[in-house]
Amino acid sequence: MTDTKEKENTLLPLVVIFGRTNVGKSTLFNCLVEKRQALVSDIAGTTRDSNLGRVVWLGQEFELVDTGGIIDLKHLLGQTKAESDIDDKVQEQAKRYLKAADLVIFLADNKTGLLPADRQMALLIKKNVNPKKIILAVNKIDSPKDRLNFSEFYELSFGDPRPISAASGSGTGDLLDIIVERLRPVKREIEIENCKLKIENFIKVCIIGQPNVGKSSLLNSLLGYERVIVSSIPHTTREPQHTDIIYQNQPIKLIDTAGISRRGTKTKGLEKFGIVKSLAALAKSDIALLVMDISQPLTHQDAKLVEEIVDAKKSFIFIANKWDKIAERDTKKYADYIYGKLPFAKFAPIQFISAETGEKVKKIFDLILQIGEQRKLELSDSQLQHFLSRVVKIHRPAKGRGVRHPRIREFTQVGGNPPIFELKIGVKEDLHFSYVRFLENRLRETYGFLGTPLTVKIAKNKNVHGLHRN
Numbered sequence: 001m002t003d004t005k006e007k008e009n010t011l012l013p014l015v016v017i018f019g020r021t022n023v024g025k026s027t028l029f030n031c032l033v034e035k036r037q038a039l040v041s042d043i044a045g046t047t048r049d050s051n052l053g054r055v056v057w058l059g060q061e062f063e064l065v066d067t068g069g070i071i072d073l074k075h076l077l078g079q080t081k082a083e084s085d086i087d088d089k090v091q092e093q094a095k096r097y098l099k100a101a102d103l104v105i106f107l108a109d110n111k112t113g114l115l116p117a118d119r120q121m122a123l124l125i126k127k128n129v130n131p132k133k134i135i136l137a138v139n140k141i142d143s144p145k146d147r148l149n150f151s152e153f154y155e156l157s158f159g160d161p162r163p164i165s166a167a168s169g170s171g172t173g174d175l176l177d178i179i180v181e182r183l184r185p186v187k188r189e190i191e192i193e194n195c196k197l198k199i200e201n202f203i204k205v206c207i208i209g210q211p212n213v214g215k216s217s218l219l220n221s222l223l224g225y226e227r228v229i230v231s232s233i234p235h236t237t238r239e240p241q242h243t244d245i246i247y248q249n250q251p252i253k254l255i256d257t258a259g260i261s262r263r264g265t266k267t268k269g270l271e272k273f274g275i276v277k278s279l280a281a282l283a284k285s286d287i288a289l290l291v292m293d294i295s296q297p298l299t300h301q302d303a304k305l306v307e308e309i310v311d312a313k314k315s316f317i318f319i320a321n322k323w324d325k326i327a328e329r330d331t332k333k334y335a336d337y338i339y340g341k342l343p344f345a346k347f348a349p350i351q352f353i354s355a356e357t358g359e360k361v362k363k364i365f366d367l368i369l370q371i372g373e374q375r376k377l378e379l380s381d382s383q384l385q386h387f388l389s390r391v392v393k394i395h396r397p398a399k400g401r402g403v404r405h406p407r408i409r410e411f412t413q414v415g416g417n418p419p420i421f422e423l424k425i426g427v428k429e430d431l432h433f434s435y436v437r438f439l440e441n442r443l444r445e446t447y448g449f450l451g452t453p454l455t456v457k458i459a460k461n462k463n464v465h466g467l468h469r470n
Helices: 003-009 025-033 085-100 116-128 150-156 172-186 215-223 270-283 300-311 331-341 363-375 381-394 433-447
Strands: 014-018 051-057 060-066 103-109 134-139 203-209 241-247 250-256 287-293 315-321 350-352 410-415 420-425 455-460 463-469
Touching (some): 025 051, 025 134, 051 172, 103 116, 215 287, 250 363, 270 300, 287 300, 381 410, 420 433
Parallel strands (some): 014 060, 203 250
16 A cells, blocks of 8 residues: 555554554553553564554644554565565555655664664665754763763764653653654644544444454455554454544544454563553444454353453454355354354344455444444433333333232433443332343334444332343
């Protein structure tokens, strides 16, 4: 894909942190975005994907990119081939972001001093980026004595080096001042068909699933370019990847996550931290795309993931990936199979796709918009009163415990996004759980609520008695 395509998907000025491995790029990224978004460790190459975050400073907003660690500089210079497919994709991705950048922070390490690799990377960046767009920052200057060898970085010919400590934040305010000053002449006023990009207007969509089911491939296919690195090695995506796009005037935040598995939750180190962040990303999302490998049988772990999503009150779509590997492609047969295994999730639509070929992938966006609207649907008291009077004629309220037959005094919506309803019955009455399920099914038949879990509370004299989860 061309760099222009990436530029079209970038909603704000783009600032890229670039440098050799282990100079503190991820630490600086976390410091500037003021979140622990990027994984940090002393393992070279921890950051495989390029991590994106949003920074606001002195009224200027920009997108910050933490590029993956460069594994093989000679390969990046085109002199040799990377040792693995992943390494190759890491470096190619970093190269593309360099070309798309409005500004590049070239980060060096004061503790190790100026190394030959720094000089080589400086030559590389000068070939790909206008020198006027480059800011040299020297990291790990934690005390006055650390400035003793600071002058050697002038040899890179990037102007005055900016001393910082990403770990403590020292000097980062001055660095941000310079970034903002440099960005002002290139600030882009973005108006896409009068769509106002406010954070509360975003539909936040989390791509979740077990390792190696095609989550990153799906994100790349949705975007139309290689946003994240894809490989057959489980846990290639170690941390959530955020990408903002616009589809039919609707801003959408897509979040790719590390694969979640039972084994993974018991592991130590980077994979376990990635899984924790995946579940945290789910908690902050509105809609989950649950990616499954439809060419393989459903597992107990798939069912547990669905439970996680429903318990979190998230809307979701079953993404039946690798549909191209199925010889006899009978959608009804496979839909019956999925709903048969997961009957408590029949409200979620199923989209059969091939992330690899792109087949049916774009239909996911239409489902996201539809679910995003229905998740926020609010019904008036008069609508629900009319609904209730109709359904009780079809099926009289069934009693649970006790002998008194229940009567529904009131049915109202008490919350939205996702919808929450409340049934009021007499103090000595008890409503059977199957009748609550019946009401939920009739609500879906009448009003939709596609892909969204409904909550119905049962109240007695204004005191909540129980909670039903769909």
